Amino acid sequence: AQTVTQSQPEMSVQEAETVTLSCTYDTSESDYYLFWYKQPPSRQMILVIRQEAYKQQNATENRFSVNFQKAAKSFSLKISDSQLGDAAMYFCAYRRGSAGGGADGLTFGKGTHLIIQP
């Protein structure tokens, strides 16, 4: 079974600085997707960024980018120019792709609580 590990329960960064959240995963599949979700105090799950395993290019969404190292099974999230609104829980998640069945839901890591210092 696949597992997702987030080794940083909490991270703190100064406003306008850059922070990197770590995520590793374990799978025997070759076709899969990786995600970062943000969960603010409202509890709404907000998709931050998504990466398809077959794509070598790292995904980028504005101030958010990932460092996807497939061989190392690592998927870190970099947030540039941190803003107060970025404060939230961040969850790394995995989903098997269609080639492997594709009927699975997401497997989540335990989350990283990101604090933004003004």
Place this chain on the structure above:
Amino acid sequence: SAVISQKPSRDICQRGTSLTIQCQVDSQVTMMFWYRQQPGQSLTLIATANQGSEATYESGFVIDKFPISRPNLTFSTLTVSNMSPEDSSIYLCSVITSGNTIYFGEGSWLTVV
């Protein structure tokens, strides 16, 4: 995109009772999922709600405790049966669209007293 409505958004329930959570999507989707998020924890997949057949449950979750219905491609319900304080959680509905994008409802926050 998909807009997901969950009801109730929040409820306080008595021990031993059951509560049904509804999930309505504004478009037809093939895959619908139910997750549980216990206080201070991550999300755990409960089951996949299959249209026209029984739900597929993850290890540790059983149909008698969490019966699920999926009568059509836009609607599903999750019932939390014979509730105990350990069932106090946020329950989230999630869908996957044809574009392979995953959306979540706003969650149903249950407190069992």
